[in-house]
Amino acid sequence: MIKKMKYDFDRITDRRGTSSLKWDVSDNELPMWVADMDFPTAPDIISALKDRVTHGVFGYNVLPEEWAPSIVRWWKDRHGFEMEADRLCFCTGVVPAISCLVKRYTNHGDRVVVMTPAYDIFYHSIENAGRQVYESPLGYDGKKYEIDFADLEEKLSHPQSTLLILCNPHNPTGNIWTAEQLAAVGEMCSNNGVTVISDEIHCDLTDPGYGYTPFASVSDTCANISVTCISASKAFNIAGLQSAAVYSRNKKLFEIAVRGLNSDELAEPNTFAAIATATAFGKCGDWLDELRGYLTENKRYAEEYIRCYIPEVHCVMSHATYLLWLDVTKITEDSDELASYIRNATGLYLSSGGQYRGNGKSFLRMNVACPRSVLERGLELLRRGIGSYGDAL
Numbered sequence: 204m205i206k207k208m209k210y211d212f213d214r215i216t217d218r219r220g221t222s223s224l225k226w227d228v229s230d231n232e233l234p235m236w237v238a239d240m241d242f243p244t245a246p247d248i249i250s251a252l253k254d255r256v257t258h259g260v261f262g263y264n265v266l267p268e269e270w271a272p273s274i275v276r277w278w279k280d281r282h283g284f285e286m287e288a289d290r291l292c293f294c295t296g297v298v299p300a301i302s303c304l305v306k307r308y309t310n311h312g313d314r315v316v317v318m319t320p321a322y323d324i325f326y327h328s329i330e331n332a333g334r335q336v337y338e339s340p341l342g343y344d345g346k347k348y349e350i351d352f353a354d355l356e357e358k359l360s361h362p363q364s365t366l367l368i369l370c371n372p373h374n375p376t377g378n379i380w381t382a383e384q385l386a387a388v389g390e391m392c393s394n395n396g397v398t399v400i401s402d403e404i405h406c407d408l409t410d411p412g413y414g415y416t417p418f419a420s421v422s423d424t425c426a427n428i429s430v431t432c433i434s435a436s437k438a439f440n441i442a443g444l445q446s447a448a449v450y451s452r453n454k455k456l457f458e459i460a461v462r463g464l465n466s467d468e469l470a471e472p473n474t475f476a477a478i479a480t481a482t483a484f485g486k487c488g489d490w491l492d493e494l495r496g497y498l499t500e501n502k503r504y505a506e507e508y509i510r511c512y513i514p515e516v517h518c519v520m521s522h523a524t525y526l527l528w529l530d531v532t533k534i535t536e537d538s539d540e541l542a543s544y545i546r547n548a549t550g551l552y553l554s555s556g557g558q559y560r561g562n563g564k565s566f567l568r569m570n571v572a573c574p575r576s577v578l579e580r581g582l583e584l585l586r587r588g589i590g591s592y593g594d595a596l
């Protein structure tokens with residue numbers, strides 16, 4: 204029996220003219236780049252926000268009582284990990300948290316290890332603070348990525364390496380790191396006196412049937428050396444509300460984080476941020492589960508389309524995020540140029556891979572969190588762009 208969907212992810216919502224970063228593009232362009240979704244958020248979140256708007260007074264806020272318990276319950280029920288409610292600190296975003304924490308946990312000139320290719324803003328957080336990015340490239344066999352533990356050990360053991368920024372699940376490759384891999388990373392960091400910031404913002408966007416393992420849940424070692432950044436923003440499409448949380452079981456690391464976030468004025472919620480988060484984690488599990496099913500079907504549809512009609516492109520298989528990481532090695536060594544060509548020739552706006560560093564110069568990133576009909580159009584444009592690229596050279 205086919206299960207009836209309660210939510211309509213096929214419906215197109217026009218985002219033009221809404222000051223959307225993604226959609227602030229020319230009329231002929233189709234943006235499939237930055238990581239937000241073209242779906243309205245869950246109805247319960249919209250209704251909680253409407254109620255708050257109707258109240259009409261928007262003075263200074265404190266965190267609502269249900270904020271921390273909603274997060275604790277969600278992680279316990281969904282991810283089998285019990286966080287202490289008093290070890291959660293509100294922050295206005297994961298990137299603001301990381302930018303602040305890099306400055307608090309490292310000294311000027313230190314090396315911050317990142318497994319690459321990785322979310323490009325990590326590099327800004329590190330370099331803007333006067334620290335050095337120390338890349339540990341993930342191993343790539345032409346099909347999938349793996350941690351190169353020998354390289355990672357070497358990088359972590361450098362005397363100037365004091366911090367690792369881990370992305371779990373990993374953007375842009377979509378890897379969900381296993382408990383064994385995380386435990387090994389934790390041991391290596393601990394042995395080398397390296398603190399870990401685990402960015403788990405994509406953790407609720409796994410395919411149905413696939414879970415993720417919180418880094419801090421793996422072992423006492425991992426819990427003691429780490430700070431975790433979490434948020435409802437990716438999974439519930441509320442990035443514009445600027446809401447995240449920082450967690451650490453390690454009292455000292457947590458207190459340094461709380462002091463840093465407060466003195467950088469990043470720890471106070473706007474009127475809507477915490478309400479949306481508490482409603483998402485408190486009431487919107489069924490919406491998320493339908494969304495995950497829809498996104499997975501979009502990913503499988505796109506992979507199949509690419510296999511059939513654009514065989515020179517290889518789609519790296521993953522079970523997390525709504526981002527396709529497309530290997531264009533057979534077409535170019537400069538995916539920045541290819542992305543610009545596709546955008547100019549067809550209007551399809553993808554992220555070029557170079558900004559993610561590592562071997563990203565041979566990749567494009569495509570965001571498939573949109574109604575199926577939009578995805579179909581995007582794939583057709585991709586096919587046209589790749590097809591004519593050779594002739595245009």
Ligand SMILES: Cc1ncc(COP(=O)(O)O)c(C=O)c1O
Pocket residue numbers: 238295296297298299322370374402404405434436442446447
């Ligand atoms: C890995 C990762 N971390 C953080 C962010 C952004 O977090 P925020 O909007 O909470 O600053 C993104 C957005 O794409 C991301 O992919």
